[in-house]
Amino acid sequence: MQVVSDVREPLVTGGKSVKDITEDICRQVEGPPTMSWLAGLAFSLFLLAAGGYFLGDLLWNGIGRWGLNKTVQWAWDITNFVWWVGIGHAGTLISAVLLLFRQKWRTSINRAAEAMTIFAVICAAVWPIVHMGRPWLGAYWVLPLPNPFGSLWPNFNSPLLWDVFAISTYFSVSLVFWYIGLIPDFGTIRDRATNAVSRFAYGILSFGWDGSAKTWMHYESVSLILAGLATPLVLSVHTIVSFDFATSVIPGWHTTIFPPYFVAGAIFSGFAMVLTLMLVTRHLYRLEDYITMEHIEMMNIIIIVTGSIVGIAYTTEFFMAWYSGVQYEQYAFINRATGPYWWAYWSMMTCNVVSPQLFWIKKIRTSIYGTFILSIVVNIGMWFERFVIIVTSLHRDYLPSSWAMFYPTIHDVMCYVFTFGLFFTLFLLFAKFFPVINMAEVKSVWKDSNSGVYRARRTISNDDVPQDHRKTDASMI
Amino acid sequence: MKKNKHFLVGVFGDQDELLHGVEDIRAKGVKIHEVFTPYPVHHLEDALGYKRSRMPVAAFLFGATGTTCAISMQTLMSGVDWPMIIGGKPFISLPDFVPITFEMTVLFAAFGMVGTFMVTQNLKPHKAPRLFDLRGTDDKMIMAIDLAKNNLSEEEISKILKDAHAEEVYRKDFADAKNERNFFKYLQDLFINGVTESGRFPR
Incomplete structure (x- = not known):
């Protein structure tokens, strides 16, 4: 028997049985689509179509449609790329790192978080592909393909090429990890199907899963090794993304703190996005018994930790600029805080450093509305962080005659809207046709951590239970 | 030509009862064909005597x-x-x-x-798995015992299963045609006869 900490709330509340877990999570997949889902899908498709028009125009006419100029030659495109990749990191962190640390609360949020990872990486991939200008030739520029140009190979010394390998590996390994997790649940849905089409479709998706003990044994081993592989992978991906900047000689980019600081920022923004999505899903799908306040609080605590790491990184960066004695580096940082982009810098500081500190207050940490608002604030802040790093470092060129400002055009805005449309469309399709909670994993923690177990222990030694947990719940039998 | 297969199916409702059940049943010399669980039950592979995954x-x-x-x-x-x-x-x-x-x-x-x-593990999109009980991917643990591979009679094994706290014990036969899980035959059967049994509605 597993020993469960007395101070931990049960992970499955509401007196649910194993059968109820199947029923509650399959309900969305098996039932007809709800009005809210249809409305959400219609809105996402509208964003996708509206943004898609401008993206098409951009591909037709070239990236001169963006507001880039000779000085600020990288702006929203790379900002959005780094932002989306960063968001993706929480999914792998939840499923892989928390699996290695045996954190059982990951079980009911890992599926949706991993889905979010995959969709966020797809949205991220849009940017480097589009910013190549002629992406149909891009395969020769980024992949080591045999070619008729004198067998020129890509430059393996370039961090941009490392990025290609890192992002594509990250995407494919995350996809495999996510799919491996889905197979047993597809098996459950297949066996519950009442019409031939869904039995056939989920039968294909489930790969003929039968849940035999031998397959589970290998499956557990595969999951553990995949988690072990994905953990250094997730750290390497944002490290390599940060190399895009850190290996250059631009003041403001040329810092050694970038890899850990980018990784912390990625986890920070990723958890914020998981919260934004899960709070809505939890409410619409009535999953309050599976994604409990305990889960939300855990994620908020991770947001405090990573938000504080990011805050320390900002301070360290500033200190190092002064301490280095390099006047260009010092100017770059003073200019960030007081130059023409001061508003971006201070938005970043407020959203990323100050606002997560509110989670020290338990009332805010355990409030749905507080969490929802702060999760959006954090994501805005993280977008500004990337904008600050990229645009403010570039806009003051070496020659003052080259100094410039960046003004986004409608194409900048609408291409960003396009990725939102893509992200929400994919997420909504996932939420309708795939089980949003990993049923098999929740069932495997159910026996140790449901409200019945907790109640039984409470009856035995009521004195050991903290005062505010002693209230009895009529629904828990 | 494949032969008809005869199994005795035991349904368990709890992971710990299943673990003890597997140990008891194996101690009594009954060979277990396979156990199907809706979620990974730890130490089940040890109880069944499987070698560590490589x-x-x-x-x-x-x-x-x-x-x-x-x-x-x-x-x-x-x-x-x-x-x-x-x-x-x-x-x-x-x-x-x-x-x-x-x-x-x-x-x-x-x-x-x-x-x-x-x-x-022979997992592939075009596989039609041989399922003993549809509740095996929902909330029950299903133990299958191949009658041809055991020397004990059906009644004896049934009693051993019940003693091991199986909630339900029944016999399941796979006829020639059903035993051969050809994907196209499975599809033909599925779309001509429809879904005959669903785990959504309890038996």
Whole structure:
């Protein structure tokens, strides 16, 4: 028997049985689509179509449609790329790192978080592909393909090429990890199907899963090794993304703190996005018994930790600029805080450093509305962080005659809207046709951590239970 | 030509009862065909006497293949086939090759291991699994005992199963046609006869 900490709330509340877990999570997949889902899908498709028009125009006419100029030659495109990749990191962190640390609360949020990872990486991939200008030739520029140009190979010394390998590996390994997790649940849905089409479709998706003990044994081993592989992978991906900047000689980019600081920022923004999505899903799908306040609080605590790491990184960066004695580096940082982009810098500081500190207050940490608002604030802040790093470092060129400002055009805005449309469309399709909670994993923690177990222990030694947990719940039998 | 198969199916409702049940049943000399569970039950593989999974070995071998491929690819391409001077760096600059080598190691290890898992466990989209009980992917643990492989009679095994706290014990036969799980026959059957049994409605 597993020993469960007395101070931990049960992970499955509401007196649910194993059968109820199947029923509650399959309900969305098996039932007809709800009005809210249809409305959400219609809105996402509208964003996708509206943004898609401008993206098409951009591909037709070239990236001169963006507001880039000779000085600020990288702006929203790379900002959005780094932002989306960063968001993706929480999914792998939840499923892989928390699996290695045996954190059982990951079980009911890992599926949706991993889905979010995959969709966020797809949205991220849009940017480097589009910013190549002629992406149909891009395969020769980024992949080591045999070619008729004198067998020129890509430059393996370039961090941009490392990025290609890192992002594509990250995407494919995350996809495999996510799919491996889905197979047993597809098996459950297949066996519950009442019409031939869904039995056939989920039968294909489930790969003929039968849940035999031998397959589970290998499956557990595969999951553990995949988690072990994905953990250094997730750290390497944002490290390599940060190399895009850190290996250059631009003041403001040329810092050694970038890899850990980018990784912390990625986890920070990723958890914020998981919260934004899960709070809505939890409410619409009535999953309050599976994604409990305990889960939300855990994620908020991770947001405090990573938000504080990011805050320390900002301070360290500033200190190092002064301490280095390099006047260009010092100017770059003073200019960030007081130059023409001061508003971006201070938005970043407020959203990323100050606002997560509110989670020290338990009332805010355990409030749905507080969490929802702060999760959006954090994501805005993280977008500004990337904008600050990229645009403010570039806009003051070496020659003052080259100094410039960046003004986004409608194409900048609408291409960003396009990725939102893509992200929400994919997420909504996932939420309708795939089980949003990993049923098999929740069932495997159910026996140790449901409200019945907790109640039984409470009856035995009521004195050991903290005062505010002693209230009895009529629904828990 | 495959023969008809006769099984005795025991349904368990609790993971700990199942674990003790498996131990008791095996101690009484009954050979268990397989146990089907809706979620991984830890130590079940030990109770059933399975050997430890060697998936980590597959992962290591594929990972080592990835490392080798990545280093040789980068060395041959930028050091031998078409050397170019980039930033005054050596043609074969090993520190610069580390990120791609790492990524390819992970990629090969993950895909190789998952591929090995799929192949060894015979998981494929066009597989029609032989399911003993549809509740086996929902909330019950299903134990199947092949009657042909046990010397004890059906009644004796049934009693042993019940003594081991099986909630339900019944006999399940797979006839010739059903036993041969051909995907196209399965599809034909599915779309002509429809879904005859669903786990959504209890028996």
